[in-house]
Amino acid sequence: MNTFRRIVTGALLCASLSALAADTHYTIAVIPKGTTHEFWKSIHAGAIKAQQELETKGFKIDLIWKGPLREDDRDQQIQVVENFISRHVNGIVLAPLDSQALVRPVASAAAAKVPVVIIDSGLKSDKYESFVATDNFKGGVLAGEEMGRLLDGKGNVILLRYAVGSNSTEEREAGFLEALKKFPGIKILSSDQHAGATRELAYQASQNLLNRFGREVNGIFVPCEPPTIAMAKALRDIGKAGGKVKLIGFDSGTQSVTDLKNGDVQALVVQSPVKMGYLGVMTVVDVLQGKTVSKRIDTGVVLVTPENMAQPDMQDLLHPPLEKYLK
Amino acid sequence: MRRLINILGPLLGLIFVIGLFSLSSEVRPYFLSGGNFKIILTQSVIVSIAALGMTMIIISGGIDLSVGATIALTSVIGAILLNHNFSPITAILLTMLAGGLVGLINGAVISGFKMMPFIVTLGTMGIARGAALWISGSQTVNMPETWVNKIMEQQNPDHFFPLPLGVWLTLMLAGTVAVLMRETAFGRYIFAMGGNELATRLSGVRVGLHKIFIYALAGLLFGLAGMMQLSRLTQGDPSGANGLELDIIAAVVIGGASLNGGVGSIPGALIGALIMAVLRNGTSQMGWPTYVQQIIIGLVIIMAVGLDKLRQKTR
Numbered sequence A: 001m002n003t004f005r006r007i008v009t010g011a012l013l014c015a016s017l018s019a020l021a022a023d024t025h026y027t028i029a030v031i032p033k034g035t036t037h038e039f040w041k042s043i044h045a046g047a048i049k050a051q052q053e054l055e056t057k058g059f060k061i062d063l064i065w066k067g068p069l070r071e072d073d074r075d076q077q078i079q080v081v082e083n084f085i086s087r088h089v090n091g092i093v094l095a096p097l098d099s100q101a102l103v104r105p106v107a108s109a110a111a112a113k114v115p116v117v118i119i120d121s122g123l124k125s126d127k128y129e130s131f132v133a134t135d136n137f138k139g140g141v142l143a144g145e146e147m148g149r150l151l152d153g154k155g156n157v158i159l160l161r162y163a164v165g166s167n168s169t170e171e172r173e174a175g176f177l178e179a180l181k182k183f184p185g186i187k188i189l190s191s192d193q194h195a196g197a198t199r200e201l202a203y204q205a206s207q208n209l210l211n212r213f214g215r216e217v218n219g220i221f222v223p224c225e226p227p228t229i230a231m232a233k234a235l236r237d238i239g240k241a242g243g244k245v246k247l248i249g250f251d252s253g254t255q256s257v258t259d260l261k262n263g264d265v266q267a268l269v270v271q272s273p274v275k276m277g278y279l280g281v282m283t284v285v286d287v288l289q290g291k292t293v294s295k296r297i298d299t300g301v302v303l304v305t306p307e308n309m310a311q312p313d314m315q316d317l318l319h320p321p322l323e324k325y326l327k
Numbered sequence B: 001m002r003r004l005i006n007i008l009g010p011l012l013g014l015i016f017v018i019g020l021f022s023l024s025s026e027v028r029p030y031f032l033s034g035g036n037f038k039i040i041l042t043q044s045v046i047v048s049i050a051a052l053g054m055t056m057i058i059i060s061g062g063i064d065l066s067v068g069a070t071i072a073l074t075s076v077i078g079a080i081l082l083n084h085n086f087s088p089i090t091a092i093l094l095t096m097l098a099g100g101l102v103g104l105i106n107g108a109v110i111s112g113f114k115m116m117p118f119i120v121t122l123g124t125m126g127i128a129r130g131a132a133l134w135i136s137g138s139q140t141v142n143m144p145e146t147w148v149n150k151i152m153e154q155q156n157p158d159h160f161f162p163l164p165l166g167v168w169l170t171l172m173l174a175g176t177v178a179v180l181m182r183e184t185a186f187g188r189y190i191f192a193m194g195g196n197e198l199a200t201r202l203s204g205v206r207v208g209l210h211k212i213f214i215y216a217l218a219g220l221l222f223g224l225a226g227m228m229q230l231s232r233l234t235q236g237d238p239s240g241a242n243g244l245e246l247d248i249i250a251a252v253v254i255g256g257a258s259l260n261g262g263v264g265s266i267p268g269a270l271i272g273a274l275i276m277a278v279l280r281n282g283t284s285q286m287g288w289p290t291y292v293q294q295i296i297i298g299l300v301i302i303m304a305v306g307l308d309k310l311r312q313k314t315r
Helices: A002-021 A038-056 A074-086 A103-111 A136-150 A167-180 A199-213 A225-237 A254-261 A273-288 A312-318 B002-022 B034-059 B067-083 B088-112 B117-135 B165-183 B185-195 B197-202 B207-233 B244-254 B266-286 B290-314
Strands: A025-031 A060-065 A091-094 A116-119 A130-133 A154-161 A185-194 A219-221 A246-250 A267-271 A296-298 A301-304
Touching: A025 A038, A025 A074, A025 A273, A038 A060, A038 A273, A060 A273, A074 A091, A074 A103, A074 B034, A074 B207, A074 B266, A091 A273, A103 A116, A116 A273, A130 A273, A136 A167, A136 A219, A136 A246, A136 A267, A136 A301, A154 A167, A154 A199, A167 A185, A185 A199, A199 A225, A225 A246, A225 A254, A254 A267, A267 A312, A301 A312, B002 B266, B002 B290, B034 B067, B034 B165, B034 B185, B034 B207, B034 B244, B034 B266, B067 B088, B067 B117, B067 B207, B067 B244, B088 B117, B088 B207, B165 B185, B165 B207, B165 B266, B185 B197, B185 B207, B197 B207, B244 B266, B244 B290, B266 B290
Parallel strands: A025 A060, A025 A091, A091 A116, A116 A130, A130 A296, A154 A185, A154 A219, A219 A246, A246 A267
Antiparallel strands: A267 A301
């Protein structure tokens, strides 16, 4: 018992001493929209990559990874942000669930002198330090142009939207529709349906849409991972997969990459969530170090097709080295 | 005195969870601060106000599963009213009435057709959620900046005071409902109905009518909780408060109420809501993953009810 107590006291002493010694010790909270999708795991991996790199430079970073209790619950995410402000973390990296609802908590953080870096989705505010994200509109344009090319500029197209109030996907949808304007021969059959947040909901929405438009449709665009997988599955169900209907998705996950390889998906617009998590943490540390950071940092998008997917740089995007960082 | 003993269990639970998060010397200075307890109180407002209504319903021997959906519906209604230039006071009153109407329907169907509350409110849960999506066009409803947004706003983050208006409102309402439950004939009927409905009916109480009252009154409170949700999100969210009914029922049960009816208390329910808010706040600050917090809340519910059974046996 005595030995045990001595060890505990020793450990506590060491912990407090090391905290005193390193004045570049930061506690940084990274708050995703959810924790189950592979996309968020890649962001997490990127954040850990930044942490490891910073530690070789003599920083000590405590990374707290914490999503809302129920995904898609705005109130829960607000609570998480508030709790970290009151915990006096040094910085927050946040992927806001809603561009409006998270405005006030981010303003509170600014008032409490906790710098916030926004990642992935935009926020209708200027109280953050930097917005590190994909240029989603550009991603949508890329998808629209590819759709025009695949269909030779004529045919019927469906846009299955993701969810209401999600800024990142709405930008992609807008970009896609904008790019299609250059192809007068393309008619849009449906662009007012939302897939919903889970794969199951997206599957149901896909089946419903295909039940209605399955005979006429030539091309489909979906703006993120869960509906990409769901739509490919729904297309297989009715025997329209494998290129009969051209499907362009967004983001990569294990299943959607398999679908791309098998030809059920014709193209994926891929962003770099690892880079987003990495730059999110790096940027917030730059702010804490007193460096000036750009208010908008673009993390880039590329179009991955079955033809170019074997290239090593594409492979890195499609199969982020998660195991290396997430143990 | 017996009343005091009844809330002793939940109170000890609250002290236990606060103690749990105070153990870590790194987190303690932040966790045990006035500013943080202001945050915890604010975060528990919605569940607390709804738990006041739910306590009445559960003590009377009923249950209401439609609360979460009603909160979403009324938050959307509130946002739409504000968009149509109703004054905030009018909007709040009309929103509460909308909640009351959902409750009135629940009560009338349960009482009129002698149906199980579980089934009826399971139905209205779907209806209210659907109605919320319908009138909002399945979109979040943004609204102009009014003092409604300030009800749940936390000023001066480093100090306990000033508390947001929503917290004061919760405390005042809790006092009112507690007095109503303890000191009026209506309150005693609620306990009696939950204890033994048949005996209460036979002794001349109009049980059916009182049931309608209980659900409608609780509905008014759910409407107010919806308004608090609106203030917090600064927008009406038709998909919000999803599954919140379970948090609310858990708060009431942790607070010592029995789902068989006849037993329960308003202070207990408030403490129950606080326990859950403290757990959420503490696990965030400790950096524990979300699933830990879900598991702990689950354990707390079972332990709270288990302790209650034990106490009843030894009495």
